[in-house]
Amino acid sequence: MRPGQTKRPPSAIRYCDRRDAVRTACLAITQLVIATQSLVYAQSPAPPITDVAFTPDGNAIVAVSQSGLQIYRWPSLDLQRTVLDLRGTLEVDAPNLHCVAFSSDGSHVAIGGGEPSQSGSVEIFPWPLSSEAQTREAKFSRSQRLTGHDDSVRAIVWLGPTSIASASLDRTIIRWDLAGEPHRQQTLRGHSRSIHALAAFDVTSKSNPQASTSVSKTVRTGLISGGDDRSIRVWELMPEAGSSPLRRTLHQHTAAINDLATRANGNGLPMVASASADRSIRFWQPTIGRMVRYVRLPAVPLVVAWLDDKHLVAGCDDGQVRLIDTVNVQVIETLPVLEGWVYSLAVSAKQDNDPRTSIVVGGSGGQLRSLDFTIPGKLAR
Numbered sequence: 001m002r003p004g005q006t007k008r009p010p011s012a013i014r015y016c017d018r019r020d021a022v023r024t025a026c027l028a029i030t031q032l033v034i035a036t037q038s039l040v041y042a043q044s045p046a047p048p049i050t051d052v053a054f055t056p057d058g059n060a061i062v063a064v065s066q067s068g069l070q071i072y073r074w075p076s077l078d079l080q081r082t083v084l085d086l087r088g089t090l091e092v093d094a095p096n097l098h099c100v101a102f103s104s105d106g107s108h109v110a111i112g113g114g115e116p117s118q119s120g121s122v123e124i125f126p127w128p129l130s131s132e133a134q135t136r137e138a139k140f141s142r143s144q145r146l147t148g149h150d151d152s153v154r155a156i157v158w159l160g161p162t163s164i165a166s167a168s169l170d171r172t173i174i175r176w177d178l179a180g181e182p183h184r185q186q187t188l189r190g191h192s193r194s195i196h197a198l199a200a201f202d203v204t205s206k207s208n209p210q211a212s213t214s215v216s217k218t219v220r221t222g223l224i225s226g227g228d229d230r231s232i233r234v235w236e237l238m239p240e241a242g243s244s245p246l247r248r249t250l251h252q253h254t255a256a257i258n259d260l261a262t263r264a265n266g267n268g269l270p271m272v273a274s275a276s277a278d279r280s281i282r283f284w285q286p287t288i289g290r291m292v293r294y295v296r297l298p299a300v301p302l303v304v305a306w307l308d309d310k311h312l313v314a315g316c317d318d319g320q321v322r323l324i325d326t327v328n329v330q331v332i333e334t335l336p337v338l339e340g341w342v343y344s345l346a347v348s349a350k351q352d353n354d355p356r357t358s359i360v361v362g363g364s365g366g367q368l369r370s371l372d373f374t375i376p377g378k379l380a381r
């Protein structure tokens with residue numbers, strides 16, 4: 001000990017040693033927590049792709065998820081850019097995106113989502129991007145934002161160039177007029193639980209025996225909706241909002257309705273397919289409230305789409321896509337596609353007399369796959 005230095009008592013030395021040890025231990029624990037959080041973040045899978053759609057020109061795919069709206073080249077499925085990026089590429093109000101749909105003229109794209117148990121919205125964007133907006137840094141201007149739901153929007157369908165309908169977990173359907181003020185034109189109520197699926201059909205079909213000649217020149221659009229209350233509701237919308245548009249309620253399903261799809265260009269009455277958690281797909285003529293037939297699957301169908309007037313594809317919770325003959329109500333082919341659930345699929349437009357059809361499938365972990373096949377025939381990846 002140097003001259004003049006006071007000897008530290010043994011108790012003080014032990015106290016300092018204990019304090020240093022505690023500091024060292026706390027630092028080690030903090031570093032371990034940070035390292036663990038980084039590891040979990042790095043290993044966390046991408047969010048599921050909840051909806052997909054082909055762009056109007058057929059050269060790209062748009063996909064929505066909690067990552068935003070992303071554009072993929074078709075058919076390579078290379079990521080072209082993230083248009084709606086919550087980290088700053090574009091400010092978007094809905095933190096969770098669930099559905100996407102292009103207008104019939106291809107001039108706009110609608111995106112639905114929201115904040116669970118708080119709010120739901122539909123955002124309308126012009127399409128395609130302008131020439132100066134092709135860079136990743138460019139802003140993508142939103143033309144309109146439709147608010148009014150109290151929970152996330154799960155399904156949207158265009159009713160015309162300036163009319164759209166949205167279905168929400170808040171148990172309501174809102175009909176919007178994009179050209180008028182206010183935009184919110186009508187609220188449809190009837191479901192007792194969350195709504196997950198929405199589809200439109202033409203009420204004034206020439207083969208509809210209930211279509212009155214006195215209103216044959218009036219635009220009459222039908223809506224069909226389904227959700228957790230296991231019921232399918234059929235609505236008839238007139239140009240002006242009037243009395244209750246609910247026409248009938250269908251109760252054949254024994255579990256939640258996951259998806260609805262309208263057959264395009266079919267002969268006879270409009271036909272709608274419903275996919276349910278009861279593992280069945282049922283085929284309806286909504287204008288007369290008749291269930292025509294059904295098929296039961298070995299897995300839960302989460303999403304369905306028509307290929308033509310006789311064939312349908314279903315994406316299921318076992319990661320497989322099934323091709324279904326809707327006339328003989330049997331599964332023609334089953335193909336494993338994804339690991340996990342198939343949440344979304346879209347069918348590409350095909351040329352006349354071309355037997356080959358392509359679809360894109362989105363699901364768990366941000367997986368995106370394409371399928372090419374011939375109808376009827378064996379699916380090929």
